[in-house]
Amino acid sequence: MISVKHETRYRYETPAAYTIQSLKLTPQNTSGQHVLSWSLDCGQDATIPSFVDSFGNLTHTFVINREHSDVLIRVTGKVETTDVSGIIAGPHDPFPLVAYLRETELTQPNEALEDLAWSVAEGGKPLDLAHALMAAVRDRIDYQEGETQVETTAAQALAQGSGVCQDHAHAFICCARVRGIPARYVSGYLQASDNMDEVYEAGHAWAEAYIEDLGWVGFDVANRICPSESHLRVAVGLDYREAAPIRGLRLGGGAEKLDVTVRVVQENIQQ
Amino acid sequence: MVLAKAFDEMTLAGGACRDAYKGLSQWLQWTPTDFLRMKRQEADVLFRRLGITFAVYGEGGDPERLIPFDIIPRVLSAPEWQRMEDGLRQRVKALNMFLNDVYHDQEILKAGIIPEKLVLNNSSYLPEMQGVDVPGNVYSHIAGIDMVRVGEDDFYVLEDNCRTPSGVSYMLENREVMMRLFPALFAEHRIAPVDSYGDALLDTLKECAPPKTTGDPTVVVLTPGIYNSAYFEHSFLADQMGVELVEGPDLFVDDGKVFMRTTQGPQKVDVIYRRIDDTFLDPLTFDPNSVLGVPGIMNAYRSGQVTLANAVGAGIADDKAIYTYVPDMIKFYLGEEPILKNVPTYKCGEADDLAYVLDNLAELVVKEVHGSGGYGMLVGPAASKQEREDYAERLKAAPDEFIAQPTLALSTCPTFVESGVAPRHVDFRPFVLSGKDIRMVKGGLTRVALRDGSLVVNSSQGGGTKDTWVLEE
Numbered sequence: 001m002i003s004v005k006h007e008t009r010y011r012y013e014t015p016a017a018y019t020i021q022s023l024k025l026t027p028q029n030t031s032g033q034h035v036l037s038w039s040l041d042c043g044q045d046a047t048i049p050s051f052v053d054s055f056g057n058l059t060h061t062f063v064i065n066r067e068h069s070d071v072l073i074r075v076t077g078k079v080e081t082t083d084v085s086g087i088i089a090g091p092h093d094p095f096p097l098v099a100y101l102r103e104t105e106l107t108q109p110n111e112a113l114e115d116l117a118w119s120v121a122e123g124g125k126p127l128d129l130a131h132a133l134m135a136a137v138r139d140r141i142d143y144q145e146g147e148t149q150v151e152t153t154a155a156q157a158l159a160q161g162s163g164v165c166q167d168h169a170h171a172f173i174c175c176a177r178v179r180g181i182p183a184r185y186v187s188g189y190l191q192a193s194d195n196m197d198e199v200y201e202a203g204h205a206w207a208e209a210y211i212e213d214l215g216w217v218g219f220d221v222a223n224r225i226c227p228s229e230s231h232l233r234v235a236v237g238l239d240y241r242e243a244a245p246i247r248g249l250r251l252g253g254g255a256e257k258l259d260v261t262v263r264v265v266q267e268n269i270q271q
Numbered sequence: 272m273v274l275a276k277a278f279d280e281m282t283l284a285g286g287a288c289r290d291a292y293k294g295l296s297q298w299l300q301w302t303p304t305d306f307l308r309m310k311r312q313e314a315d316v317l318f319r320r321l322g323i324t325f326a327v328y329g330e331g332g333d334p335e336r337l338i339p340f341d342i343i344p345r346v347l348s349a350p351e352w353q354r355m356e357d358g359l360r361q362r363v364k365a366l367n368m369f370l371n372d373v374y375h376d377q378e379i380l381k382a383g384i385i386p387e388k389l390v391l392n393n394s395s396y397l398p399e400m401q402g403v404d405v406p407g408n409v410y411s412h413i414a415g416i417d418m419v420r421v422g423e424d425d426f427y428v429l430e431d432n433c434r435t436p437s438g439v440s441y442m443l444e445n446r447e448v449m450m451r452l453f454p455a456l457f458a459e460h461r462i463a464p465v466d467s468y469g470d471a472l473l474d475t476l477k478e479c480a481p482p483k484t485t486g487d488p489t490v491v492v493l494t495p496g497i498y499n500s501a502y503f504e505h506s507f508l509a510d511q512m513g514v515e516l517v518e519g520p521d522l523f524v525d526d527g528k529v530f531m532r533t534t535q536g537p538q539k540v541d542v543i544y545r546r547i548d549d550t551f552l553d554p555l556t557f558d559p560n561s562v563l564g565v566p567g568i569m570n571a572y573r574s575g576q577v578t579l580a581n582a583v584g585a586g587i588a589d590d591k592a593i594y595t596y597v598p599d600m601i602k603f604y605l606g607e608e609p610i611l612k613n614v615p616t617y618k619c620g621e622a623d624d625l626a627y628v629l630d631n632l633a634e635l636v637v638k639e640v641h642g643s644g645g646y647g648m649l650v651g652p653a654a655s656k657q658e659r660e661d662y663a664e665r666l667k668a669a670p671d672e673f674i675a676q677p678t679l680a681l682s683t684c685p686t687f688v689e690s691g692v693a694p695r696h697v698d699f700r701p702f703v704l705s706g707k708d709i710r711m712v713k714g715g716l717t718r719v720a721l722r723d724g725s726l727v728v729n730s731s732q733g734g735g736t737k738d739t740w741v742l743e744e
Contacts, residue, residue, distance in 0.1 A: 020524055020567045022555040049527025051574040054401035061570040065525045094401050096377070099391040102398070151559060238398060247555045249566040 001036070002191050002232050005263040006075040006203070008246065012068075016253030019064045023048075024187070024235035025075050025245050026058040031089040033232060038077035054094060055184075055242060057235040069253075073246070078267070079232050086218035086226030088208060088233070097210055099238075100182030106239040107174040110155040116140060117175035127217070130181060130209045134219045137171045143222060150240060166240055168221035169207040173239065182210040186218065187243045189232040191264040202262035203245065208236070232264070277680040278422045279694050280345065291348040291742060294459055299343070299685065299692055307687050310452050311342050317448045338441065339735035344449060345684045345697060345717045352463075352741045355418065355426060355701070356711055358610030361601060363414045363703040366433060366588045368604040370410035373587060374400050384603050385596045393590055394641070397549060399556060400584035403573050406479045409705050410582035413472070413544075415439070415716075418611075418699045420682040427614045427679065429698065431597065433589040434581055435546050438716040439702050440504035443468060443511070445738040446714070461743040463713035468702070469511030471710045472544075476512075478706035479578050480541045488541035490514045491531060493522070495547050495563045505546050519547070524567035529577045542578045543568075549583050591640045591674050592618065614679065620671040628675040629666065632659045635675040636726075637666065650726055652678050681726055684737070686719055696720045698728045699739065713741035 006025075027035055040060060042048060048060045064071065103109065109117070120132040144162035154174045157167035169185055176183035190204035206220040206227060218227035227233070237243035276284075281292040288296045318337050347355075372379050373390050380387045390396050415436025417429040446465050450457055473490060480488035494505035496518050509516035521532055522540065530537040545552065551561040556569035571577050587593060595616045598609040617624040617635070628635060637649040649662045666673055683694035701715030717737040718728035728734040 018523065020555070022567060022570055046526070049570075049574065051570065053573065054398055054403070059570060061524065061527055061567050061574075063525045063567070065523070095398065096380070096387055096391060098387050099398060101388075102392050241556075241559070242399070247559070249554060 001267050002079050002081050002189070002230070003263075003265050003267045004075065004077050004079070004189050004232065005261075006189070007259075007261045008071075008073045009259045010071040011257040011259075012070065012250070012253035013256070014252065014254040015067045015069050016064075016250045017067060018251040019062075019068065019071055019248065019253075020250070021062045021071075021073070021246055021248035023060040023062055023073065023246055024053075024057045024243060025060070025073070027077070027079060027188070027232055027234045028056060028058070030233060031087070032082055032084040032227070032229075034080040036078040036080055038079075039075070041074045041076075043072050043074075053242075055236050056092070057237070057243065081229040081232060083229040086228070087214055088216045088218060097182045100184055100210060101177050101180070102238060103177070104239040104241070106151070106153050106241060107170050107177070108153060108155065109174050109178050112158050113155055113171065113174050114178055116158065116171075117178035120179075126181060127211050127214065129179060130176060130211060130217065130219060133175045133179070134172060134221050134224060137168060137175060138221055138224050141168055141171060143168075150244070165205045165220075165222040169205045170239060172207045172209075172219060172221045176207070176209045184208050184216075184236055185239050185243050186233055186236050187240075187245050188234040189262065189264045190220075191230040191232075191266055202264045203260070204231070205240070205243075206231070230266075277694075277696065278420065278425075278682045280420070280682050280684045280697075281694075291346045291351070295344065295346060295456075295685075298456060298459075304691055307342065307692075311340075311687060314340050314342055314448055314452060317451060318444070321444060321447075338730045339721055340445065340448070341686050341695075341719055341721075341735050341737045342449070342452065343685050343687050343692065344738040344740045345699075346740045346742060348742050349744045352713055354610065356713075358426075359416055359701060359703050359711065360709050361605065361607060361610050362416065362428065362431070362597065363411065363705055363709065365597065365601040365604050366414065366431060367408065367410050367705055369600045370433075370582070370585055370588050371405075371408040372604070374403060374410075374584060379600065379603055382603065384599050385593070389592055390587060393587060393592065395584075395586040395590045397584035397587075399569065399573075400582070404575065405582050406481060406578055407707060409479050410585045411588060412475055412479060412580040412582075412705055413439075414703045414705070415700045416703065418701065419614075419679055420697075420699070421679050422682075425612075427612050428597070429614060429679075430591075431589040431594065432700075433585045435548070436700070436702065437501045437504055437546075438700055439468060440507040441736050442702070442714055442716045442739070443507075445716075445736055449738040460740065463741040463743050465712045465714040468712045469508070469513075471704055471712060472508065473512040473514070475704040475706035475710060476542045476544055476578075476580055479580060481575050481578055483575070484541045489531075489538060490542045490544065491517045491522075491540055493517055493519070493543050493545040493547055493565075495519075495551070499546070501546065508544070519562070519564050522565045522568070524565065524571050527571055527574055527576055529565065529568060529571050540577060542580060544580050549586065552579075552583065591616075591638060592620075595674075614676045617675040619666060619673040619675060624675075625666070625670045628673075629663055632663060634678060636678050637662060637673055637675045640672050640674060648727075650678065653724075653726070678726065681720075681728075684717070684719065686721070686737070688721060688723075693723070695723070696726050696728065697737070714739050 042062050050060045142162045148163040154170035157163035173183040208216045211217050235243040411433035415432040476490050477488045492509040529540045550557045552564040553569040554561045601609045619625045633651045635651045639647045681696040684697050686695035697719045704710040717739045718734050720728045
């Protein structure tokens with residue numbers, strides 16, 4: 001069982017008049033995870049309005065419409081996870097597979113990405129091709145925090161040869177689509193464990209590719225593995241923009257100080 | 272290639288006057304050129320006073336220029352109009368059913384009528400709208416359908432505009448000015464009025480308010496602001512409907528709903544006639560850098576708390592690659608034969624079509640699939656050899672991005688130009704309003720290519736406008 005405590009606190013230099021945030025911070029049940037308890041708390045008494053978006057993500061619209069100097073978003077929950085070798089059977093998906101071949105702004109291929117996608121030999125099984133693409137992308141993009149932003153494109157990350165899990169996922173998605181493999185973006189949480197590469201980000205992102213005869217299969221490109229019981233899948237989309245945990249704006253407030261703490265731990269269910 | 276002589280809407284090949292134009296033709300014979308010239312100057316003054324101007328992109332010069340107005344009206348007979356109206360109602364009904372279908376069950380794709388990829392991998396299809404229910408299943412509340420005529424009974428649809436078609440303010444202002452200039456002509460003809468358009472638009476928008484709206488729905492017009500080329504029209508339509516004209520920062524989202532800032536405090540908004548493109552609407556869903564839209568409005572919209580007109584994602588219905596399938600849509604959804612014809616269209620993405628287009632560039636009109644406003648198109652017969660060769664290179668580099676159509680001999684109407692009254696090519700954009708019912712006023716925007724022989728009627732390319740008279744029986 002994975003236990004999550006995720007706090008995001010914004011502190012504004014001067015009071016802001018209005019803050020709005022679109023939050024995709026609530027996991028759904030899949031073949032690999034069962035949500036035991038989950039809560040989203042923004043320090044308000046009223047319930048936060050929500051809806052389910054086209055990809056099945058529960059989306060909250062959180063607003064503070066009065067003078068305020070800080071915003072706190074607290075997510076806590078417990079989820080039972082099982083290792084399904086990355087093969088995900090999720091909630092109903094309204095999109096035919098061809099929709100997952102769309103180019104998006106953040107995953108738009110350029111010549112370098114196409115070369116990378118085609119550097120992997122043809123002829124193997126689709127699953128082998130996807131694994132080879134994961135390795136090829138990861139080899140070309142070093143894990144370096146602070147060198148890319150949320151709006152960095154796959155092409156930019158590849159050009160500079162560095163990035164974080166989001167950039168790895170974008171580049172992989174782009175290459176998979178170039179090779180005709182439907183692919184999508186996943187945001188979620190990762191619990192640290194020994195078999196990880198050098199990468200550890202508690203707030204995490206990876207990709208899923210549709211492999212014939214298997215269905216959707218996860219690829220944690222940053223860690224060169226398929227998601228296991230250490231991964232908690234929260235939101236999905238064609239790229240970061242649609243699956244982003246938090247997208248927000250405010251009026252006023254001056255400079256901002258952002259503190260994010262995420263604690264993701266394995267808990268043994270007490271007998 | 273020499274184009275066949277175009278159909279003239281006033282004078283038949285033998286010199287006889289067509290019935291609809293009998294009154295106008297006589298009036299033109301009796302009216303001295305100096306009088307027409309004087310009336311044209313008067314029209315200019317009236318338009319300046321009304322403040323109706325149009326910004327032309329990429330041309331420099333006076334950004335507040337007037338769209339040239341021609342004082343000779345175009346006339347359609349009652350039966351001509353009726354047939355067109357029947358066809359337009361049928362077509363727009365099918366377009367809205369198509370939009371509802373592709374954003375829900377996608378039956379037309381499953382049936383193989385339209386290739387799945389053409390819709391789902393199209394940038395005009397927005398995945399964010401998949402599964403979203405909109406009131407009355409109406410997506411294109413205001414559609415402007417571009418029509419051309421090539422013969423007595425030959426009307427073609429050139430283009431559907433299902434996103435934010437503009438030009439209706441010109442239809443209304445042109446009529447207003449004409450009535451002031453030529454009251455006697457109006458007394459002699461029975462011309463269908465168009466001035467109920469504002470009421471019809473407001474009724475349409477209110478009918479499509481979210482079902483949970485209590486009381487009289489609050490409607491606003493959302494504009495990108497004064498620098499938009501159609502800002503005049505935005506403010507004009509708000510005025511015609513008697514509703515507020517707002518910009519993005521005038522609206523905000525709270526408690527999952529949309530509110531307008533007013534001097535009396537926040538007021539809930541139910542229906543937004545938005546004249547901002549989809550991708551600028553909401554920085555929390557689309558382009559994060561957009562400052563024109565309203566943060567969070569897509570969340571309120573997708574929760575059914577507010578109606579956006581036209582619906583987000585409606586552009587997939589007027590994409591030029593989808594256009595060729597509209598007659599199939601009419602058969603599929605309505606089980607009817609299309610009343611209006613499509614122009615035969617070559618898809619350059621298909622090898623055979625591309626080869627044909629490259630071999631016949633001198634006779635075809637080639638358009639960018641995602642272009643609009645007459646920008647980036649090639650009119651084969653009017654282009655130089657060099658221009659055609661350059662265009663052929665662009666075509667070969669990205670054939671998917673282009674379609675081609677035969678150069679139609681657009682009908683001509685008598686037009687007052689420097690040399691006097693002479694025939695000029697015209698097209699027509701009527702407006703179709705879809706709410707619980709479909710509403711149309713009998714009229715539309717006639718655009719005229721003022722240069723002799725020119726077929727390009729876009730105001731950004733030197734076109735002008737005329738009043739359009741639909742005669743009543």
